[in-house]
Amino acid sequence: ATTGAKDDPNTGEKLGVALLVFRGTPGTASGTISHSTFVSKTFAATLTANQLTELTLTLDRATSAAGGSLTARTSLGAMTPTVDLNEQTMTFEIELVIVDGDSQAITGLTDANFALKVCTPDPSNDRVDCVRGTAATSDAAYAPTTVPPQVLTVVPGATAVPYAAALMLDQSGSIYDSDPTGARLYSAKAFLDGLGVDDRVLLSAFADGSASIPTPPLAVYEPFRDKTTVSEPVSYYDTLDSLATLVGGGTPLYTALDSLVGQVAADSSLPYGIAKSVVIFTDGDATNCGDTVECRTVRQASIANANTEGIRIFTIGLTSGVNFEALGELANGTGGAFLFADSAEQLIPLYGSVGKLLSLSLPTYRLTWTVQASSTGVFKTGNALLGRVEVNAGTSTFDVPFIVGIP
Numbered sequence: 001a002t003t004g005a006k007d008d009p010n011t012g013e014k015l016g017v018a019l020l021v022f023r024g025t026p027g028t029a030s031g032t033i034s035h036s037t038f039v040s041k042t043f044a045a046t047l048t049a050n051q052l053t054e055l056t057l058t059l060d061r062a063t064s065a066a067g068g069s070l071t072a073r074t075s076l077g078a079m080t081p082t083v084d085l086n087e088q089t090m091t092f093e094i095e096l097v098i099v100d101g102d103s104q105a106i107t108g109l110t111d112a113n114f115a116l117k118v119c120t121p122d123p124s125n126d127r128v129d130c131v132r133g134t135a136a137t138s139d140a141a142y143a144p145t146t147v148p149p150q151v152l153t154v155v156p157g158a159t160a161v162p163y164a165a166a167l168m169l170d171q172s173g174s175i176y177d178s179d180p181t182g183a184r185l186y187s188a189k190a191f192l193d194g195l196g197v198d199d200r201v202l203l204s205a206f207a208d209g210s211a212s213i214p215t216p217p218l219a220v221y222e223p224f225r226d227k228t229t230v231s232e233p234v235s236y237y238d239t240l241d242s243l244a245t246l247v248g249g250g251t252p253l254y255t256a257l258d259s260l261v262g263q264v265a266a267d268s269s270l271p272y273g274i275a276k277s278v279v280i281f282t283d284g285d286a287t288n289c290g291d292t293v294e295c296r297t298v299r300q301a302s303i304a305n306a307n308t309e310g311i312r313i314f315t316i317g318l319t320s321g322v323n324f325e326a327l328g329e330l331a332n333g334t335g336g337a338f339l340f341a342d343s344a345e346q347l348i349p350l351y352g353s354v355g356k357l358l359s360l361s362l363p364t365y366r367l368t369w370t371v372q373a374s375s376t377g378v379f380k381t382g383n384a385l386l387g388r389v390e391v392n393a394g395t396s397t398f399d400v401p402f403i404v405g406i407p
Contacts, residue, residue, distance in 0.1 A: 094404060098393055114389055217288075218260060
């Protein structure tokens with residue numbers, strides 16, 4: 001038997017359909033077709049003497065439950081973090097969005113489904129693990145006073161509103177480390193498929209130096225597209241496929257972001273008052289700034305710029321190698337969300353849920369915890385707490401990272 005692959009005629013997805021061709025003696029043939037990031041599928045075929053037998057199998061992408069975090073919204077009744085310097089404790093609230101493999105919100109979870117992990121800095125890396133301060137040595141361990149949340153509140157989704165979202169895909173050489181299979185590209189199609197009739201989307205990619213994209217540091221594939229025009233979002237499929245080979249160069253994250261925010265804000269084709277966002281897939285390690293302190297300063301300027309233009313930033317990271325601090329701060333600082341996938345199987349549901357987050361129609365879990373630091377002077381104004389919540393959602397258990405600023 002020989003095998004091949006062709007595009008799924010409905011989605012344009014590469015390797016969505018497996019083609020098997022048999023030549024042999026009369027009888028039956030059976031087996032299993034497997035491919036990375038797809039659900040394995042069994043087959044059976046009846047063979048005819050001296051004839052080719054062709055069998056076509058549609059393969060489904062493998063997906064699994066995943067989640068993201070956002071700042072607990074005081075406009076919806078959330079509290080601001082409080083600190084007890086005598087006890088070295090901090091009480092805070094975060095909101096988590098939890099979706100299944102089909103990008104639908106998982107409901108009915110209780111406090112027993114969530115556990116805040118103890119955090120201990122890893123001296124072998126130069127990133128912040130637990131508490132980010134102004135000094136490089138400010139990181140410190142902490143532990144929750146209770147593993148499950150002290151309070152759990154379900155925040156219902158609001159009525160959906162139209163949105164305009166610019167997808168911004170990292171095409172720098174380092175993306176091979178976190179996304180070697182190009183999962184960001186085929187997962188972006190799940191986002192495009194989920195657009196409502198009044199929503200709009202723009203595709204862009206960024207890299208610099210020895211970049212392969214058409215116009216470094218940012219390639220914008222204009223115009224904004226919607227489902228009511230001839231340039232509907234599915235016309236981006238070929239562009240997404242082409243990006244698979246256009247990888248290389250540095251990561252000009254903040255330069256590209258500032259440029260894209262400016263273009264989205266100035267786009268006169270968008271309806272007045274429509275909610276505007278930028279959705280970034282990146283590892284978060286910018287190469288157009290120096291040390292972590294300088295990058296944080298540049299990042300805060302990008303956050304201020306986005307807020308001035310009224311544009312929320314949503315970040316998506318894949319694997320534990322991403323810069324959690326950068327992705328979390330960009331999202332939290334602009335009223336967006338930080339979505340995290342441990343594996344490629346979690347990316348499709350995350351991308352598929354972004355539209356509901358953008359339209360404000362996805363429910364969230366608001367969780368309250370108190371943590372105690374291992375040393376004094378940790379929870380200072382201007383510092384930030386980083387952590388992970390383990391979520392047990394039935395058959396899936398996974399982590400959702402978060403960051404909370406200390407007022």
